[in-house]
Amino acid sequence: MxxxxxxxxxxxxxxxxxxxRxxxxxYNVATATCRLLMRVISSSRWSSTEEFINLIRGVGCKLIDAQPREFATGNIVRRVLAIIRDEVSEDSVTQSANNAPYNTSMFQLLSTTHTTKPQGTQATKQPNQDLRSVVIQGIRELIDEIASVHENIELMTVDLIHENEVLLTPTPGSQTVLNFLLKASLKRKFTVLITESYPNDINECHSFAKKLAEMNIETVIIPDSTVFAVMSRVGKVLIGARSVFANGGCVTAAGVATVCECAKEHRTPVFAVAGLYKFSPTYPFDRxxxxxxxxxxxxxxxxxxxxxxxxxxxxxxxxxxxxEHIDIYITNIGGFSPNFIYRIVLDNYKAEDVQLG
Amino acid sequence: MKKDDIEEQKIQAIVLTDSFQTRFMPLTAIRPRCLLPLANVPLIEYTLEFLAQANVSEVYLMCCSHADQVQQYIDDSKWVHPSSPFTKIQTIMSLESRSVGDAMRDVDSRGLITGDFVLVSGDVVTNLDLSKVLATHKQRKAADRDYIATMVLKQASELHRARSHIEPACFILEKGTDKCLYYQDIPPVNGQKTSVNIDPEILQDVAEFDIRNDLIDCHVDICTPQVPTIFQENFDYQALRSDFVKGVLSSDLLKKHIYAYVTGDEYAARVESWQTYDGISQDVLERWCYPIVPERNIIDDQTYTYESKHIYKEQNIRLSQSCKIQSRVVIGNDTFIGDGSKVQASVIGRHCRIGNNVLVENSYIWEGAVIGDGSVIRHSIVAADAVVGANSVLNPGAVIGFGVRIDDNVEIPHDTKIVKEKIRKMDDSLSLSEEEDEEEESDASIVGPNGVGRLYREDVHEDGQYGGMIYQMAQLSVSDTSLASTTVAHQHRRKKRTQSTTSAYLSEEEDEQFDKEAIATVERAMEFNHDIDTALLELNTLRMSMNVTYHEVRVATSTALVKRVDHFIETQTLGAKEAVEKIFRKWSSLFDRQVFDNEDQLDLLIILQTLCSQLDASYNSVVLLWILVVLYDEEIIEEENIYKWWHSEKSKEIGARDRVEKWIEWLQEAESEEE
Known part of the structure; x- marks a missing residue:
């Protein structure tokens, strides 16, 4: 108790x-959520893996309700659930392999829920202590992954940015975009246009420009209204995503949608940078x-x-x-077309956990 | 890293849950102001949320009226859970407090304060970043040895809806440092012109200063531990601003400095009248106070979500297909809105039932209220569990109290407050009377034949001029033509004010004020048997704050003492001799510090004689005789001066001398015998 x-x-x-707030x-929310879940897992008690999973799901629900527009919490909880489920099913697969032949027919696909449930309860007898430590180890790896997001994204800079190219970024609030550009400046010479992002991100815009200028990158701040006018000169549009959804759409700073629209008009490629922890398995039904x-x-x-x-x-x-307005997502595990995002989501999350409520 | 920060600066906060005002009557008769809902969240939550945001660790809530309700609320709230951000939250029953001053003196005598603290009233709504204020506070403390407090002020404009129109205050701030040089409360905004008198001495050695009449005073102060001590030393300080700040700034003795922190982009305001209640509710709805918005779900079980046009809905609400929720609307859980109803710029609480074809505009409908079909509600407040019948009309300014029932087809006139039961004021503490004065259950002419409720009449003598405020609240949003002219007048005056720095003069009014106050002080001292020093200190402070001579002090002290003697004799509790002995033996030492030379002694004798002569002729000279004996014994008055007085023309005119004559003779004889 x-x-x-x-x-x-x-x-x-x-x-x-x-x-x-x-x-x-x-980034901070994602790491903090990981730490919280680690502490929850180590201090909570449960008698079956099913109970354990429900407990984490319950925590996840609460966190999402607290701040429904901070998608990182939900993503991390789902990632952790996937880690737990992987462990549980690995155990149960070895156990149930002898009992029942593995059914791979189409029928199995439709009736997954029926077969997995008893498997979950069977796994009850597994020693909890092992599971606990394995999951905590999994979360540690997740934290490492989040921490190294920038490095992995930066590896791709040389392939994506050309010499003397003009780049436009409408998201000066994004740390990922900043690191991306700083890294690129070591190998390439290019010009960056930054939208003013009035009124919400104007201070971020100024400090962003300052940091770039300090690295001797040619930096120009342009008013938000001139985006369309300069677009014909722009080689690439670089945006930082706040959250990426399973359909390939993303939520980002206000004003970016217009910029992407302009880019589409001029056939300018739009690159979105995002760490894997920003990928959400949900669909943006209610925009x-x-x-x-x-x-x-x-x-x-x-x-x-x-x-x-x-x-x-x-x-x-x-x-x-x-x-449709985004050409490629640059993530810490490589570049993907928006059409392919559903696949990455499937790899990292379990379908059962998309809806936590 | 975060933990270090918290440990490094342990901040205490004092929350004044009582407003010591009656502006929200009649609703505050049943629920304290800090528990009245604003956008369906009790006001105190906004304050506590602000303190939590600021990493405050210890919170003390000073409770006076309805202390039990506040205590109950806090005990049931999330703030006492282990997950609460406060290490300590304590309600302090300061039931005898009647003003901010009393509460502060209570804080001081309980020894709660260990360091610098935040003083905030329980009705503040703000998204202020306190850490910036605290940093400024630290800087100023290091730079200025006489620094005692920082007041947080929000820049607005004179007639801003979230600014108090009842207590608009004028601050004079030194340019650059924001040191407050002078504070003056100016009368309510009602179109009349007023002036501010500034003592030119204050502005000596000041290079440049601003006179500002455009600030919202949100009563968030960062104080050093000296502040409660100053309250303790100055018994007469009641209000935080008009007594304390003004007193400290104009005192020649204290030489303490109070600074202001004027914030531009953050939001801070105080719900202190109906008008600001309306203004701040609208501000919260329109997201001026972001991130303090309804969908933040400050209370744990709330489930608000945001929809465009500033509409906030909880989960289980039922809206009929043809109802129109226009914009700026909050709707609580389990509420039903019928066909064809229109809601605009309003807050509707939980479990409400709004019928068909109802019009709700700019109104606040609290939990559980029921509005019948076809009613029209404009600029009104319908308190919890009230019922408004079908086809009724609430005109702007109406306040329907808790549990009142308004019958069908009733029109409630402008600015009418209706209560369920009669409310009586019992020496300042507000409580429901259980008097059997039930000559009429309800007032049918107001609430209709089947209604429950009666008209609430405001105390005209105290808050009479504010009675019209809620009406004004409506007016303010309806027509601004009359107010526009006031604005012009204000600005015009501001320009002139800088030149008219005529020195303050002692008006007769102030003189009278002193007499009253001083007599009351001495009487209080006698009644509660204070020690002489405290009484003296009080008198002295009064003398200095009102800038009067010792003569006035003597008059006041003597009046009080003689009055008391007279009281004893009249009620026949004591004889003349005993009464005088009892009072003057102890209290005549007050004169020690009021009488310094021969002239003063003569003056005192004349005063006493005059006072005695006004008493009942049957014993007045006896009283005078015994007073003289005591004063002579106590060596307050010298023998020579008694003779001088006795032979003076003035004394002969006044009378009440007959009994004294013998004593004078005896005195002279005794003297000659000694020789």
Missing amino acids: SSTQKYEVLVDSFISKLKR QITGS DSLIEVGNSGKVLPYEDSDLVGKCEVTNPLFDYVVP
């Missing part, structure tokens, strides 16, 4: 931190619900009492970019 309470305390304080940025709406005060100064309350102000922070 006391241990159950202990992990609940951990989860509750993590949830309130998420709600208070004391943990922000997908409005994906978009966070931010502080109205950034659009209209609050002091202006003549306007406040008399006009409606909406300040969306995110944009949804449709898969």
Whole structure:
């Protein structure tokens, strides 16, 4: 009982931190979620693997509800669930191999749920301690993977950026894009255009430009409205994705959808960079619900009492970019076409865990 | 890394859950202000959330009226769970407090404060980043030895909807340092012109300064431990701003400095009147206070999601197909809205039932309320579990109290407050009376034949001028023509004000004020048997703050003492001699520090004689005689001065001398005998 309470305390304080935005940025959220799950797993008690999986699913639900637009939490929970399920099924496969012949017919595909369930309960007798340590080891590897995302993405820079190319990036808030460009500048000489990203990311835009300029990269900040005008000169558009969905679409900073639209018009290739932990197995059915709406005060100064309350102000922070507008996703495991994302998602997540609720 | 940060700066916070005001009457008679819902979240949650965000570790809630409810609420909330970000959260029952000053003195005497702390009232809504303020606070503390506090002020404009129109305040800040030089509360915004008198002395040695009448004072202060001590030393400080800040800044003795922190892009405001309740609710809905928005689901079981046009819905709500949810609307769980109803810029709580063809505009409908078919509700508040019948109309400014039932086809006039049971004010503490004054169950002329409820009448003498505020709240959003002219007047005045730095003069009004206050002080001291030093200190502070001479102090002290003696004699509890002995033996030492030379002694004698002569003729000279004896014994008055007084023309005019004559004679004889 006391241990159950202990992990609940951990989860509750993590949830309130998420709600208070004391943990922000997908990278931080992803690592923090990993750490939380490690502690939950080591402090919780369960008698069967099924119970264990349900416990993690329950935690996952709570985390997603706390901050539905921070997709990294859900992704990490699903990754961890996949690790657990892999372990469990490996064990049960060895166990059940003798009992029943492995059925590979089409019929099996349709009736998976019927056969896997009893397998899960059979695995109950497996020593929990082993599973626990194996899963924790799996999460450690996951943390390492997240930490090395940038390095792996950077490896591809030389192949993607040409000498004297003009690049445009509308997401100065993205750390991945920054590292990508900095790494590329070691081998290549190129020009970077950065959209001003008013009003939400304007400070990020300035510090982004400063960092690039310090590395002697030719850097130009352009107003958001001139994107279409400069697009004919641009060789590639580089965007950082906040979350990538199974259909190949992604959520990213506000204004990027327009930039991608312009790029499409000029047949300019659009590259999206994202770590694997940003890939979500869900489909963006309700696009409005994906978009966070931010502080109205950034659009209209609050002091202006003549306007406040008399006009409606909406300040969306995110944009949804449709898969047709993206040419390639550059991830830490290589470059993929948006059409292929579903496959990567299938490799890393289990179909049972797409819906946690 | 994060843990180090938290440990490094352990911050305490004092939350004043009581407002010490009656502006939200009649609703605050049943629920304290800090538990009234704003956008379906009790106000106190916003404050606690702000403190949690700021990594505050210890929170003390000062509870006065409805302390039990606040305590109950906190005990049931998530803040006491082990996952709470506070290491300590404690409700402190300070039931006898009647003002912010009293609460602060209580804080001081309980010794809760160990370091710098955040003083915040329980009705603040803000997304302020406190760490920046704390950094400024540290800098200032290091730079200025006399620094005691920083006030957080939000830049807005004079007539901003989230700014108090009842207590607009004017701050004079030194340019560059934001040191507050002067504070002045100005009367409510009602189109009348006022002026601010500034003592030119204050502005000596100041290169440049701003006079600002455009700030929202959100009552978030970072204080050093000296602040409660100053309250303790100055018994007369009641309000935080008009007494404490003004007092500290204008005191020649304290020489302490208070600074301001003016924030531009962060949101901070205080729900302190109906008008700001309306303004801040709308601000939260329109996301000016992001990330404090309804879909943050501050309370754990909330399930709000955001939809475009600032519509927030919880999970299980039922909306009829033809109802129109226009924009800026919050709808709570398990609420039903019928066919053809329109909702605009409103908050609807949980478990509400809104019938068909209802119009709800800019109104706040709390948990469990029922609105009948065809009703029209504009700029009103319908408290929890109230029922409004079919085809009724609530005109702007209506407040329907908890559990009131309004019958069908009733029109509630502008600015009407309706309560279920009669509310009586019992010496400042607000409580429901259980009086058997039931000559009428409900007022049928107001709520209709089947209604339950009666009209709430406000105390005219105290808050009368604010009574119209809720009406004004409606007016403010409806027509701005009348207010536009006020704005012009304000700006115009601001320009002039800089030149009109005439020195403050002592008006008669202030004089009278002093008398009243000082007499009350001495009376209080006698009644509660304070020690002489405290009483003296209080009198002295009063004298300095009102800038009066010792003569006035003597008049006031004597008046109080003689009054008390008279009271004893009149009620026949004590004889003249005993009464005088009892009072003057102990309290005459007050004069020690009020009487310094021969002239003062004469003055005192005249005062006492005058006072005695006003008493009942049957014993007035006896009283005077015994007062003289005591004062002579206590060596407050010298023999010579008694003679001088006795022979003066003035004394002969006043009277009440007959009994004294003999004593004077005896005195003279005794003297000559000694010789």
